[in-house]
Amino acid sequence: xxxxxxxxxxxxxxxxxxxxxxxxxxxxxxxxxxxxxxxxxxxxxxxxxxxxxxxxxxxxxxxxxxxxxxxxxxxxxxxxxxxxxxxxxxxxxxxxxxxxxxxxxxxxxxxxxxxxxxxxxxxxxxxxxxxxxxxxxxxxxxxxxxxxxxxxxxxxxxxxxxxxxxxxxxxxxxxxxxxxxxxxxxxxxxxxxxxxxxxxxxxxxxxxxxxxxxxxxxxxxxxxxxxxxxxxxxxxxxxxxxxxxxxxxxxxxxxxxxxxxxxxxxxxxxxxxxxxxxxxxxxxxxxxx
Numbered sequence: 001x002x003x004x005x006x007x008x009x010x011x012x013x014x015x016x017x018x019x020x021x022x023x024x025x026x027x028x029x030x031x032x033x034x035x036x037x038x039x040x041x042x043x044x045x046x047x048x049x050x051x052x053x054x055x056x057x058x059x060x061x062x063x064x065x066x067x068x069x070x071x072x073x074x075x076x077x078x079x080x081x082x083x084x085x086x087x088x089x090x091x092x093x094x095x096x097x098x099x100x101x102x103x104x105x106x107x108x109x110x111x112x113x114x115x116x117x118x119x120x121x122x123x124x125x126x127x128x129x130x131x132x133x134x135x136x137x138x139x140x141x142x143x144x145x146x147x148x149x150x151x152x153x154x155x156x157x158x159x160x161x162x163x164x165x166x167x168x169x170x171x172x173x174x175x176x177x178x179x180x181x182x183x184x185x186x187x188x189x190x191x192x193x194x195x196x197x198x199x200x201x202x203x204x205x206x207x208x209x210x211x212x213x214x215x216x217x218x219x220x221x222x223x224x225x226x227x228x229x230x231x232x233x234x235x236x237x238x239x240x241x242x243x244x245x246x247x248x249x250x251x252x253x254x255x256x257x258x259x260x261x262x263x264x265x266x267x268x269x270x271x272x273x274x275x276x277x278x279x280x281x282x283x284x285x286x287x288x289x
Contacts, residue, residue, distance in 0.1 A: 001258045002267050004033040004058060004276075005074065005187065005215065005243020009123070010042030011062075012131040014248020017046035024246070024257035025053050031273045032257075033076060035060035035243070037129065038092035040080040056273060058280075061085075062187060063177065064092075066167035067202070072187035073170065074215065074241070075177035077280030082180035088168075095165040096127045102163045103133060110153060112142035130154045131251050146251055171209040178210055181284040183276065185213035185241050189232075190225050203232050212279060213239030217267050219260030220245075239279055242267040 007013035008020045015023065017034055024032050032055050034046040043059045050057035061075045078085060100116065107114055114136045122132040134149035143149035153159065168176075174184040186206060189199060203214065216229035217240070233240045244265055246257040254261050 001028045002031040002242045002269070002272055003029045003244050003246065003258045003265070004031070004060065004076065004241050004272075005035050005062070005218070005245045006032060006257060007036055007062075007245070007247045008034055008042050008046070010039055011036035011127075012129040012247060012251065014250050017042045018049035020246070020248075020257075021046060021049045021053055021055060021057075025055060027256055027258040029055065029258040031056040031058075033058040033060040033243075035062040035074055037062050038064060038096075039089050039127075040078065040085065041089075043080045058273075058276065061089075061177070061182075063088075063173040064167050065170045065173040067170050069192060070167065071170065071192055073173045073177065073211075074185040074187045074213075074243075075180070075182040076185065076213075076241075076276060077283065078177060078180040078182035079284075080180075085176055085180040088176045093127050096129065099163060099165040100128050106159065106163045107133070107137070107153060112137055112140070112153060114140060114142075131247070135250065170206055170211075174206070174210040178283060181280070183212045183239065183279045183283055184210060185215055185239065186211060187215050187243075188218045188220070188245065189214060189229055190218070190221055196228055200232060200235070203236055203238075207236050207238070211238070212283075213241050213276075215243055216240045217242035217265060218245065219243075219255050219264055221264075239275055240272060241276065242269075242272055 008017045036042055040061055058076045059078055059080055063073045065073055118136045119128050119132050122135045134146045137143045137149040143152055177184040214229055214233050216226055244255055244257055244260045246255050259266050
């Protein structure tokens with residue numbers, strides 16, 4: 001079973017890398033990738049754990065970029081020691097810290113004040129992200145669930161206008177992944193909420209900027225969406241990947257590693273890791289020549 005979209009405490013996941021991969025293996029996962037948001041800090045720990053567990057492992061990252069709307073680019077096979085990638089991640093961490101200050105003021109204005117200390121008890125000493133703020137909002141009774149906290153406070157027009165941090169362009173996100181010897185993949189395309197023709201046009205534009213794959217299999221994709229994304233992959237000559245977007249039961253309780261939501265995932269196609277490995281080898285060979 002394949003799961004190439006998993007988060008840990010190094011971004012907004014619930015568990016440390018070793019525990020996360022242990023849970024993935026217990027769920028039947030044999031091929032895994034850790035793809036924390038805008039950081040590679042947990043990959044060393046994850047690689048060691050994956051080796052001990054006997055998992056085929058792809059070092060990854062999930063980069064947030066801004067087109068007309070926010071979209072996410074997954075990177076696989078990246079060199080976590082690459083200096084350009086490190087500078088990119090450090091800049092993101094700085095921007096997240098600055099956003100935290102704005103977010104505290106925004107929540108107080110909304111009548112839902114929290115302190116940074118209350119938020120930090122959920123981020124395990126790492127940079128605070130929206131899920132950590134959401135958990136603090138739930139704990140203080142300002143929201144009934146993580147999703148409710150996002151809906152009420154963290155995805156509103158006011159949030160995006162006054163709080164959200166600046167993001168790189170898709171071209172910049174793809175470029176830093178490829179510069180680090182990785183393969184760039186469009187994450188969970190359904191979240192863009194585009195009509196089929198609009199998404200087709202966007203994918204074509206991203207391909208011209210260096211996109212190499214699309215996450216066609218995803219926990220929340222309907223069968224109809226998956227079929228269309230597979231058609232896009234064929235049309236644009238893209239790799240197909242598969243990911244649950246597992247964060248942990250306190251954050252996304254409905255999503256399990258490997259199996260997704262109600263066993264919506266359960267992908268065992270051996271061609272996916274094979275073709276991804278070939279693409280990574282080609283990317284790294286091209287970078288080194």
